[in-house]
Amino acid sequence: MKSGTSAALSPPADATPPVRHPEAPAPGEPLGAHYGQCFGCGGDQPHGLHLQARAGEGVSVTAEFTVRPAHQGAPGLAHGGVLASALDETLGSLNWLLRTIAVTGRLETDFVRPVPVGATLYLSAEVTAVAGRKIYCTATGRTGGPDGPVAVRADALFIEVKVEHFTENGRPEEIRAALDDPDQVRRARAFEVNP
Numbered sequence: 001m002k003s004g005t006s007a008a009l010s011p012p013a014d015a016t017p018p019v020r021h022p023e024a025p026a027p028g029e030p031l032g033a034h035y036g037q038c039f040g041c042g043g044d045q046p047h048g049l050h051l052q053a054r055a056g057e058g059v060s061v062t063a064e065f066t067v068r069p070a071h072q073g074a075p076g077l078a079h080g081g082v083l084a085s086a087l088d089e090t091l092g093s094l095n096w097l098l099r100t101i102a103v104t105g106r107l108e109t110d111f112v113r114p115v116p117v118g119a120t121l122y123l124s125a126e127v128t129a130v131a132g133r134k135i136y137c138t139a140t141g142r143t144g145g146p147d148g149p150v151a152v153r154a155d156a157l158f159i160e161v162k163v164e165h166f167t168e169n170g171r172p173e174e175i176r177a178a179l180d181d182p183d184q185v186r187r188a189r190a191f192e193v194n195p
């Protein structure tokens with residue numbers, strides 16, 4: 001069974017291949033967190049997954065995530081929602097290579113093998129197509145190594161949004177703090193200049 005079989009995840013006929021932004025980080029370079037408090041990638045988020053994605057070739061990324069005891073669902077096994085979060089975050093980081101701000105519209109996940117506590121998930125993701133504001137992408141998480149068996153996979157549709165998506169909907173205290181942080185503002189601007 002393949003994931004992403006719903007019609008909503010099939011790119012339309014006028015979709016085009018993704019275009020890597022000319023100033024995207026070189027393959028192998030870390031992408032950095034898009035927000036320090038992000039549950040997926042933020043370095044300042046004590047409860048987070050601390051995912052550190054690296055740019056790959058084209059519009060692709062890789063990341064690793066080691067399952068900790070706090071991530072359990074069943075005894076000794078990762079919670080599926082946490083694994084979906086790791087996939088979501090890895091897929092979300094692809095947008096940095098397009099220099100587009102986008103949020104997850106749809107995420108379809110297959111849980112193929114149980115993932116024990118202590119295991120490292122080797123994640124890789126790529127954008128497959130773009131159609132207007134819609135960004136189609138796919139990800140896998142493997143155990144045992146980057147070429148190990150697939151444990152989880154996901155297909156997703158991200159939707160491009162403006163910075164106002166966050167400023168108009170986020171809780172004011174966090175938005176104020178983000179606007180007061182020059183690094184955060186610089187990062188948001190870097191996305192915005194994309195035509």
Ligand SMILES: CCCCCCCC/C=C\CCCCCCCC(=O)SCCNC(=O)CCNC(=O)[C@H](O)C(C)(C)COP(=O)(O)OP(=O)(O)OC[C@H]1O[C@@H](n2cnc3c(N)ncnc32)[C@H](O)[C@@H]1OP(=O)(O)O
Binds near residue numbers: 088104134157166184
């Ligand atoms: C300085 C201060 C500011 C700081 C800024 C920081 C920068 C940060 C940088 C980067 C942040 C990235 C964060 C990544 C985190 C990891 C990823 C996540 O977990 S994101 C969270 C979960 N996702 C949501 O919360 C979305 C909630 N949903 C929405 O807000 C809306 O539904 C939204 C924006 C997704 C779409 O709403 P519409 O009104 O803009 O657009 P419509 O017209 O509905 O959709 C556009 C097209 O997309 C399709 N579409 C939309 N949703 C779909 C869905 N669920 N399934 C299938 N198609 C969908 C529609 O059918 C339409 O297609 P047709 O153009 O007609 O062909």
